[in-house]
Structure formats: structure tokens, C-alpha cells
Amino acid sequence: MKSDHFDDLLKRYNQNKLSAEEHEILENWLDSIHHKIDSSSWNEISRRRLEKNVLNAVFPIKSIWKRLQYILRVASVLLVFIAIGFYIYHNANTEISTDEVVVENRIVPGKSTGILRTTKGELVVLSDLHYDSVQRFGDIVVERIAEDEIFVKPIAKNSFEIQTISAPKGGNFTIQFEDKTRVTLNANSNISFPSNFSTTERFVTVDGEVYFDVQKDVYNRPFKVKVGETIIEVLGTKFNVRQIKDGGIKTSLFEGAVQISNEKFSVKLKPGDELDVNSKGEFKIKNFNSEQVGAWQRGFFSLENKNIKEIMTEIGNWYDVDVIFDDIDTNVKYKGSISKFSDIETILDILSLAEGNTFEVQERRIIVR
Numbered sequence: 001m002k003s004d005h006f007d008d009l010l011k012r013y014n015q016n017k018l019s020a021e022e023h024e025i026l027e028n029w030l031d032s033i034h035h036k037i038d039s040s041s042w043n044e045i046s047r048r049r050l051e052k053n054v055l056n057a058v059f060p061i062k063s064i065w066k067r068l069q070y071i072l073r074v075a076s077v078l079l080v081f082i083a084i085g086f087y088i089y090h091n092a093n094t095e096i097s098t099d100e101v102v103v104e105n106r107i108v109p110g111k112s113t114g115i116l117r118t119t120k121g122e123l124v125v126l127s128d129l130h131y132d133s134v135q136r137f138g139d140i141v142v143e144r145i146a147e148d149e150i151f152v153k154p155i156a157k158n159s160f161e162i163q164t165i166s167a168p169k170g171g172n173f174t175i176q177f178e179d180k181t182r183v184t185l186n187a188n189s190n191i192s193f194p195s196n197f198s199t200t201e202r203f204v205t206v207d208g209e210v211y212f213d214v215q216k217d218v219y220n221r222p223f224k225v226k227v228g229e230t231i232i233e234v235l236g237t238k239f240n241v242r243q244i245k246d247g248g249i250k251t252s253l254f255e256g257a258v259q260i261s262n263e264k265f266s267v268k269l270k271p272g273d274e275l276d277v278n279s280k281g282e283f284k285i286k287n288f289n290s291e292q293v294g295a296w297q298r299g300f301f302s303l304e305n306k307n308i309k310e311i312m313t314e315i316g317n318w319y320d321v322d323v324i325f326d327d328i329d330t331n332v333k334y335k336g337s338i339s340k341f342s343d344i345e346t347i348l349d350i351l352s353l354a355e356g357n358t359f360e361v362q363e364r365r366i367i368v369r
């Protein structure tokens with residue numbers, strides 16, 4: 001056969017003039033050239049298999065061997081480009097995916113987030129509710145009245161099922177009750193309350209840090225807050241209560257009066273007083289700076305007279321990161337304040353310059369030395 005047999009074969013194929021035998025020969029060869037491979041797994045074995053399939057195609061005329069070699073080289077080059085293209089595409093996607101993971105793992109400031117745990121155990125993200133929407137969850141109705149606030153009221157007057165609302169790590173949230181009392185949860189804090197307050201008292205249980213703006217109600221029912229084993233009782237007042245991880249409690253009174261008691265003591269505070277109770281139940285009353293205690297509501301971390309462990313615990317809650325302490329000096333006290341909406345690098349730089357602590361960020365962990 002002449003050397004241009006292959007060209008003639010393709011030409012007659014396009015003109016539909018091949019014999020059955022020639023048609024079968026050409027299809028077998030084309031099948032071998034179009035051998036399906038997965039570019040992601042293209043390797044030397046697959047390349048050799050393709051080469052073998054091409055060389056085994058039924059073309060008995062030796063004069064086309066050079067043309068086959070040429071075509072094989074072209075096919076090999078094309079397949080290499082396909083493999084390279086896939087590699088670039090795959091890695092480009094991988095880089096994008098990695099960037100997305102980095103974005104997801106970035107340490108960013110907290111935001112207004114509240115979560116209701118219904119009596120059936122369901123979790124409702126209250127901050128996702130539409131503004132001015134009113135929805136029923138069990139025996140309570142919830143209305144979204146602001147970006148960071150909901151209004152809660154009971155449905156059935158004879159229901160006292162316990163409801164729990166939390167501000168998770170990385171979130172603050174405010175709840176307004178039917179008596180117009182407002183409570184603001186700091187990050188990693190929660191409050192539990194009945195669907196209806198009883199006829200004799202308004203009773204809630206809190207964990208973490210919560211600011212109360214308690215209103216007097218028409219029935220003169222005292223408002224009682226249980227923190228650990230301690231009860232805070234008021235009629236109408238503004239105060240902040242913070243539960244310390246080691247079991248201590250700090251209650252700071254802004255307005256009105258509160259009576260605080262447990263099995264070891266009973267004291268009454270006046271505005272400007274702060275009760276500091278340690279894990280052993282020992283307490284002391286001192287004056288406090290309202291600007292510093294209320295800083296977290298206004299968007300600041302107050303550093304005043306706090307050690308690095310106290311400061312980084314607050315930062316860990318707000319930025320939703322784990323904080324690990326490695327050989328730190330808790331006797332060193334800080335001063336000033338930092339915006340809660342600064343990027344984490346800025347905050348750590350400021351803290352590092354202030355007292356010489358070093359910080360290592362590992363994904364969503366901060367190691368303090």
C-alpha cells in the first residue's frame with residue numbers, strides 16, 4: 001500500500017465510501033486513540049496501554065508505520081497537555097478551596113447571635129429571624145425587634161416550661177421580657193426562664209456574664225437571678241453579673257438596690273458597689289468603675305486592672321477561639337481598653353507591646369506565653 005493510504009482512508013471515510021472491513025479497521029483504531037482515561041490518574045501504565053492499543057490496530061501495511069508513530073506522538077502530546085491542564089485546574093480549585101477554608105478559619109470579631117433551645121430540644125437561631133416577624137416556639141412567642149434583640153412573651157398563662165436562650169462564643173444578644181425587663185448576654189453565656197413568671201416572683205438562672213435592666217412591674221414581684229448557688233434579688237435596677245470560671249461571681253450595681261445571698265452570706269448593695277465572691281464563698285465589697293464594667297456592651301474590652309488570663313478568656317469567648325496559657329504571669333495587671341471589633345492581630349500586637357507577652361496563633365487556637 002502506498003504511503004498516503006491513511007489519508008485516502010480518512011478521505012473515503014468522510015465520503016462514506018469505506019468497505020465494511022475498512023470501516024471496522026478505522027473504527028478500531030479510532031477507539032484506541034480515544035481510549036478513555038481519567039486525567040487525574042494518568043500515569044505511565046495508562047500511556048503504554050494506549051500505545052499498545054494503537055500499535056495493535058489492524059493496519060497490515062508497513063508503509064504507514066511512520067504515520068502511526070507521528071500520530072502516536074501527537075496523541076501522546078495531546079494527552080500530556082490534557083494531564084497538565086487537569087493538574088493546573090485541579091490545583092487551582094484546590095487553592096480556591098484552601099482559601100475558602102482559610103476564610104472560614106479566620107479569627108474574626110463576634111456579632112449579634114442568639115440561640116433558643118426549645119422545650120423539645122430544638123435549636124432556633126434567633127438572629128436569623130426576620131425583623132418584625134412573630135413566631136411561636138412551644139409556649140412562648142418570639143418577635144425580632146432589633147438586630148440584636150428579641151421580645152419574648154408567653155402564650156398560655158398556666159405554662160411554666162423552662163426556656164433557655166444562649167449567646168454562643170462569638171456572639172452577644174438581648175432579650176426583652178413581657179415586663180419590659182431587658183437582659184443582654186455576653187459571649188458564651190445563657191439565661192433560663194419560665195414561659196410565665198409566677199404570681200410571686202420573676203425568677204431566672206444565668207451562666208456566664210449578663211447585664212440586667214430590670215423594670216418594676218405592676219405586681220411588685222421581685223426579680224431574682226440565680227448564679228451558681230447565689231441569689232440576686234431586686235425590684236427594679238441595673239446591674240451586671242459575671243460568673244468566673246473558677247466558681248467566683250462579680251455583681252456590679254449601676255442603679256437601684258440588690259440583695260445578694262447564699263448559704264454563707266447575705267449582703268445589700270447600693271449603686272457603685274461591686275460584690276466580689278471567690279470560689280470558697282469569701283466576699284468583699286468595693287467600688288467599681290461603671291465605664292469599665294459596662295465596656296463590653298459598648299463594644300470594648302476593658303483591660304483595667306485585669307491580668308492576661310482574664311483578658312484572653314474574654315477575647316477567646318468573643319472571637320470564638322481556644323486559648324492555651326503556657327507559663328504566664330497573672331500578677332501583671334493591664335490598663336486601658338481595646339475595641340472588640342479590631343482584627344485579632346491588632347489586639348495581640350497591643351497586648352504584646354503592653355506587657356511583653358507573646359502570642360502564637362495556630363488556626364483557631366491562641367497560645368499565650
